[in-house]
Amino acid sequence: MTVRVVLADDQPLVRSGLRVIMADYPDLEVVGEAATGAEAVQLVRDVSPDVVVMDIRMPGMDGIEATRLITAGPATTRVLVLTTFDEDDHVYGALRAGASGFLVKDMALDDILAAIHVVAAGDALIAPGVTRRLIADFIGRRPAAPPERSPRPVEGITEREREVLTLVGRGRSNTEIAGDLFITVATAKSHVSRLLTKLGARDRVQLVITAYEMGLVTLPG
Numbered sequence: 001m002t003v004r005v006v007l008a009d010d011q012p013l014v015r016s017g018l019r020v021i022m023a024d025y026p027d028l029e030v031v032g033e034a035a036t037g038a039e040a041v042q043l044v045r046d047v048s049p050d051v052v053v054m055d056i057r058m059p060g061m062d063g064i065e066a067t068r069l070i071t072a073g074p075a076t077t078r079v080l081v082l083t084t085f086d087e088d089d090h091v092y093g094a095l096r097a098g099a100s101g102f103l104v105k106d107m108a109l110d111d112i113l114a115a116i117h118v119v120a121a122g123d124a125l126i127a128p129g130v131t132r133r134l135i136a137d138f139i140g141r142r143p144a145a146p147p148e149r150s151p152r153p154v155e156g157i158t159e160r161e162r163e164v165l166t167l168v169g170r171g172r173s174n175t176e177i178a179g180d181l182f183i184t185v186a187t188a189k190s191h192v193s194r195l196l197t198k199l200g201a202r203d204r205v206q207l208v209i210t211a212y213e214m215g216l217v218t219l220p221g
Helices: 012-022 037-047 063-072 091-096 109-120 130-140 159-169 174-181 185-198 204-213
Strands: 003-008 028-034 051-055 078-083 101-104
Touching: 003 012, 003 037, 003 109, 012 028, 012 109, 028 037, 037 051, 037 063, 051 063, 051 109, 063 078, 063 091, 078 091, 078 109, 091 204, 101 109, 159 174, 159 185, 159 204, 174 185, 185 204
Parallel strands: 003 028, 003 051, 051 078, 078 101
Antiparallel strands: none
């Protein structure tokens, strides 16, 4: 299946570079480019891409607001944020806005292409390789919780689901969750699916945010 991609970045060289690279891959098709968040939102309405690779810092409407509008709309388009950790403090906001994950601009090509495919398949950037590393970096850059803070109860889930949510929050894949809890991978996947439904989460990224906000994740100091 060909993944239809919109590139949203105010730097023409970034868009051009990504477009040239993707042209060598028959399963990726760039169906539009945007230099602002507003243009990205309009393109989603016009061409209904599978994935928008979205920069955060753009003139006018930024990538966070554009992501919020895209994910709140009827389209099934998923957003993959493009950013630089050293300069950008808005990753958390982008994830809260509904992004399914994020890339850094100096990532290896293979990781960028893999991330686009992961998001297009309906998953989020949580799990092996680049996914867990990026989420771990994101969590590590959030302010640490005060020592006296204790985990808040999560209503409507079982104790086992709470354990699974904690492990998801730590960036564990389904296979790793299964190993940690001595259950099958299929059972781990079922627990994650039920958590998505019960907590009204769009994907695993939002489960990570929930685990963090509920105090289930121990943040690095």
